[in-house]
Amino acid sequence: xxxxxxxxxxxxIERVFNRIALxxxxxxxxxxDGIDLASVLxxxxxxxxxxxxxxxxxxxxxxxxxxxxxxxxxxxICRQMPQPxxxxxxxxxxxxxxxxxxxxxxxxxAVAYARQLLTKPRSRERRS
Numbered sequence: 001x002x003x004x005x006x007x008x009x010x011x012x013i014e015r016v017f018n019r020i021a022l023x024x025x026x027x028x029x030x031x032x033d034g035i036d037l038a039s040v041l042x043x044x045x046x047x048x049x050x051x052x053x054x055x056x057x058x059x060x061x062x063x064x065x066x067x068x069x070x071x072x073x074x075x076x077i078c079r080q081m082p083q084p085x086x087x088x089x090x091x092x093x094x095x096x097x098x099x100x101x102x103x104x105x106x107x108x109x110a111v112a113y114a115r116q117l118l119t120k121p122r123s124r125e126r127r128s
Contacts, residue, residue: 013045016056016074024068031070047071048078055081 021028032040048056048071059078063069069077095103 009049010045012053012056013048014041016048016060017041017044019060020063020068020074023063028068031068044071044074047075051075051078055079 029037051059055078058081059074062077062080064073064077
């Protein structure tokens, strides 16, 4: 009956704007004194449109002390979010069927050689 809806992109950016307004108060909102806040919010929506929710959250967690950011600076902060470690790992090599067959053959040869060494009688050295 009630769907667990994710906020729209517009709502997410509005929440970001409101969180920054709460953090900085009149230092933030006073920048646009005499300007329609709906227009300011629309500018923020356009500036931040290409950012993921994770990047927006990162930006909120890394707000600068003192002066509040404008939309451009906030976008720069968000884009500084490090990539997940899995994206930094080298890509795994994909082996062809021929390479897999050669590797299997080499492994079988190594196992056969190891068996020979283990089953071969050892000669005993005599110490004088």
